Amino acid sequence: MIHWYNLVLLYLWIAPHLLLTWVAFLLLKRRLHVKYPVFFGYVCYEIIEFVLLFLVSQRNLNLGAYYAHIYLGTLAISTALRFGVIQEIFDNIFREQKQSETVARVSLRWTTLFLVTLAILCSVFSSGHTSSTLIAGTAWVERGVAIIQCGLVLFLFLFSGLLGLSLQSYAFGMAFGFGVLSSVELANWAMHTEDLSVSAAKVLNLLPTGGYHVAVVVWLGYLIIPARIRIQHSERPMAEMKEWNLALKRFLL
Amino acid sequence: MEPGIEAIFAMSPAAIYIGLAVLVVIALTSVAVRQRRGPLALDHARSLMGSLDIEAFRNLVDPEEEIFLRSCLPADEFLKIKRERAWAALAYARALSHIALQFSRFGNAARGSDDPSLAELGKQIAADAVEMRMLALATMGRLFIIATFPSLRLPSPQSLIEHHGRSIGLLARYSMLQSARRQTS
Structure with a gap:
């Protein structure tokens, strides 16, 4: 049982980062690193972070005492980069829509302010039961961050859907992946504020890495097979032409 | 108090966050599926x-x-x-x-x-x-x-x-x- 668990944990830790190298390769090959530099930077950072943490976790290097601090430090940078990617997706949507850009920026500012307030209120009024100060503190902050990131991704989809704006397939895939990742992290850090049994904590350890795996598969999927809406051609071009002419006449008269 | 409302207040905050997270994933997945619609x-x-x-x-x-x-x-x-x-x-x-x-x-x-x-x-x-x-x-x-x-x-x-x-x-x-x-x- 323990052996099975350790294998799954190791797989969920290593596999997403191997897939991320494929994501980085596809971004370079399609020259998307020029259009989405922050996302490309985030992908490269995650690979480097994994290599660093993997080396630190090796027993023969005797760096285990520093693991927690290095993990928290790299987590902070990763969180900041994720906010940068969400901003990049937002800028990408409104780059060619000058008319709606002002409305979008004002709406985004107010939404962010609302989400930050909500995250603070949730943290203040929710009481945690975990005995570890470090875990409680990290869970307190990361839960708030997950609320904000989840909310921003939802706002992105709702606002673009309201105005009929289309997220290009790659941007949609990035946003979808981050949405899944933020949701899983919200659930994960929320559960970390509770006092958990050893077996429950073991199962919980699989959640963030499992969610991360799903997010990376989503990014990879959208890079390999981007969604493309096709136009169906009319079978009656002449009849259609007459109807357009009629519609135009009604408008002009 | 109504039994349903009492049950909601009895739920731990973690259960509420988990419920919200599940709803968000379902909403995003439905949008993703609709995006790959027909012509x-x-x-x-x-x-x-x-x-x-x-x-x-x-x-x-x-x-x-x-x-x-x-x-x-x-x-x-x-x-x-x-x-x-x-x-x-x-x-x-x-x-x-x-x-x-x-x-x-x-x-x-x-x-x-x-x-x-x-x-x-x-x-x-x-x-x-x-x-x-x-x-x-x-x-x-x-x-x-x-x-x-x-x-x-x-x-x-x-x-x-x-x-x-x-x-x-x-x-x-x-x-x-x-x-x-x-x-x-």
């Missing part, structure tokens, strides 16, 4: 446009028509008529808003065309449709306010009608260009 037909955009009587909408929001009614009718009767006209116009504005959404989807799909001219037209259709959608939503808000407080005077949504005309023109150009390309190929 968009130009016929659909055209039929939507043909179904709307833009002249009737133009009449309902015409400021000169309002001046005429104000001069002919007693104050109470005028306010009652104005309210009814605003509710009727609101239905048209809602339809225009839906049409703008369909135009935007069509325009964004057309942007992916291999033909540069069609792709450029698709980009224009999409941009115009987004502006029309924003105008339609703003018009719906104004008409709702007028329907609720008919004594207020708010600007007429003429620019929305102009945008609708422009969108028809762009879609007609797209249709003609697409037909010409197919005939030459």
Whole structure:
């Protein structure tokens, strides 16, 4: 049982980062690193972070005492980069829509302010039961961050859907992946504020890495097979032409 | 206290966050699945446009028509008529808003065309449709306010009608260009 668990944990830790190298390769090959530099930077950072943490976790290097601090430090940078990617997706949507850009920026500012307030209120009024100060503190902050990131991704989809704006397939895939990742992290850090049994904590350890795996598969999927809406051609071009002419006449008269 | 409400308060905060997280994932997945839908037909955009009587909408929001009614009718009767006209116009504005959404989807799909001219037209259709959608939503808000407080005077949504005309023109150009390309190929 323990052996099975350790294998799954190791797989969920290593596999997403191997897939991320494929994501980085596809971004370079399609020259998307020029259009989405922050996302490309985030992908490269995650690979480097994994290599660093993997080396630190090796027993023969005797760096285990520093693991927690290095993990928290790299987590902070990763969180900041994720906010940068969400901003990049937002800028990408409104780059060619000058008319709606002002409305979008004002709406985004107010939404962010609302989400930050909500995250603070949730943290203040929710009481945690975990005995570890470090875990409680990290869970307190990361839960708030997950609320904000989840909310921003939802706002992105709702606002673009309201105005009929289309997220290009790659941007949609990035946003979808981050949405899944933020949701899983919200659930994960929320559960970390509770006092958990050893077996429950073991199962919980699989959640963030499992969610991360799903997010990376989503990014990879959208890079390999981007969604493309096709136009169906009319079978009656002449009849259609007459109807357009009629519609135009009604408008002009 | 009702048993259902008591159960909600008894749930731990973690359970609420987990529920929210699950809802978010379901919502995002449904959007992703809908994005990979079947092909968009130009016929659909055209039929939507043909179904709307833009002249009737133009009449309902015409400021000169309002001046005429104000001069002919007693104050109470005028306010009652104005309210009814605003509710009727609101239905048209809602339809225009839906049409703008369909135009935007069509325009964004057309942007992916291999033909540069069609792709450029698709980009224009999409941009115009987004502006029309924003105008339609703003018009719906104004008409709702007028329907609720008919004594207020708010600007007429003429620019929305102009945008609708422009969108028809762009879609007609797209249709003609697409037909010409197919005939030459």
